[in-house]
Amino acid sequence: MRITRRTMVAAAAASPLALASCGGESGDDGPVTLRMTIWSANEDHLALLDGIADDYLADHPEVEAIEFDPLPFEGYTSTLTTQIAGDNAPDLAWILENSAPDFVTTGALAPLGDKLSGTDGYELDDLVPAATDLWRHEDELYAYPFSTSPFAMFVNTDLLAQVGQPTASELIASGEWTWERAVEAGAAVGAQTDADGIVIRDFDYAGWDNLSTLWTGWDARPWSEDGTECGFAEPEMVEALGFMHEAVFEHQAMPGPGTTADFFAGEAAMTVTQISRAGLLEDGSFAWELVPLPAGPAGEYSVIGQAGIGVLAVAPHPEHAADFLAFMTGPENSEKLAQFFPPPRQSQLTAEVLGQANPLLSDEQLQAVVIDRIDDGVVKPSHTGQAQIDQAVRAALDPLWTPDADVEGVLTEVCAAIDPFLAQ
């Protein structure tokens, strides 16, 4: 082969070296683009957020665009932290409740108190204290709790009627709406139909923090209020998880490990989840009702799930981001967000506001299940270093999900596994 200058030019053109200098970044002086990571790819959610962003852009020429970047819910926090590690942090991010302490206490989020209280008409005092507790650290607010949603029980009344069991409403009316009674009904469905009894949604024998929707009825806690003492081996927890173990393996009232049953596809009689899932029932293939969680031995209770929006401390444009956050979560837009996410504002926690978003739910249901429960709800467990604790508890709890497990022994092992993390 004869090597000519033309050959060399061809080789050079083939080289990405030639392309390396083609990139470039715009300067910092012009209008900025804000980016917010979210875990919903729901088109209605995105349309609502885009609408709010458009309203903001109309009055803020210094911001050129606002992008909502949906990341898969599975691994959301890992993806977010990887973006931060890769020097590609978003300006704003939705934060899951179980990683709240990690984000709030480590300085990963920028403080919001001054910005929100200094925004005209923001009405910061309207935020329900129970909703903001998780997002505060040393009296400073680090994220806005944009969704504060109590857990409740959806019940397939067709299946209960089929096995001759009273509906949940009837049990509530007669004061018998307890876990024991719910398990009895679930066992009947499991025994007499192809469907399963009770599903604690998203638990799937791995997401153990969802079990707080059960154990809180026994007044059990995974750790003490200050987070230093393990609560898994306490009598309340042993009793609560012993009850669940029996429900699974003795009464077959809950699907066992490695079995999937989707309530919304008619495969289970009852499911514990948040009201936003009601949308999955639009097809209406069976009759259903929504009721508060059954009472445990410790009485009635409620558990709330939360999600916050924060401005990252390493955001490319933290000031613009905080300004947009104040706009997005002010009273007017908060009411719009309430279409999908129960708001933390006292003034908007009305059946009327929530009803717009949840047409399948009656005012009575919303009052009983959401509004009456937000103030006294226990937030799902979270702790600094939650990811390590989460993994350690999951691994140590695995032996519990076998028919002949020693409940107390396993739970003692769970404490041994997480004590080093709680002590940190």
Added chain:
Amino acid sequence: MSRADVDTAASGRRTRRPDGPRPRRGWTARRREVAAGYLFVAPQLLGTVLFVLVPLALVFWYSFHEWNVLVGSFEFTGAANYERLASDPALPGVLGATATFSVGLVVLNLSLALALAVLLNQKLRGTIVFRTLFFSPVAVTLVAWTIVWRFLLQDDGGVNGLLTALGTEGPNWLRRETTAMIAVIVVQVLKNVGLNMVLFLAALQGVPQELYEASMLDGAGRWTRFRRVTVPMISPTILLTSIITVVGSLQVFAQIDVLTSGGPGTSTTVLVYYLYQNAFQFHDFGYGATLSVLLFAIVLVLTVVQWQMRRKWVVHED
């Protein structure tokens, strides 16, 4: 390129064709050739440098740091991460699970691939169908393959349904420590055995027929022919497949993540999954990098050992 060009290029300035033009200083044909060669390999070289060598060097660098993304800390801590590695109580279990997985996978994969290749190397009708059948999982997306198997291996899934139809009861495969590891290995073997099978098939078809005929004249039976003729003749391929499979087995991640998430307990938490947990779930990139260095060292040592051992058992390597 003519012979004369080569001679000129090879001998440089000292010899000149008496009647030829004097080569221009600086851009001799040879230099142009070398430069063009470098430019042609530049894309690959650049990719290797950017995406392999630089990250590799950075991993070593990060392993000497405490780097927590959330806290925003990045501090040089010397050998602290390596001291932590040496005293990590979870590490023996992780290495044990990794070794179990690797040994199980390599033994099962190579023996099954060789057995299939020998069987499908016969001149029988239908062998092409079976070759396609065994190779097709290689072309399937790994995660899709694994998700389907997760459903099949559920307590009430297809595998146990089949076992029930056959009159026996299967275990809850992914929820018991021993069966979970076996399930992960088998799912991975079924996914990739076709690749090694094809490599073995190609090697088997390269064994000269005369060797078999000669050995048959010498009275060698079927097993002796396999042991004394086939295995030595395909030994370079056995070396290649074993290196690829061992290295691949140490990098298993998606299958573990989808099938067991490292459980039950920590029974299927292999080194790469543990590394992922530390770096991406626990936000501890420094220790994650240290575990990467450990993985690198293990892969390096195993590959070097296999490479050295080739002299002993690979024909043509002495």
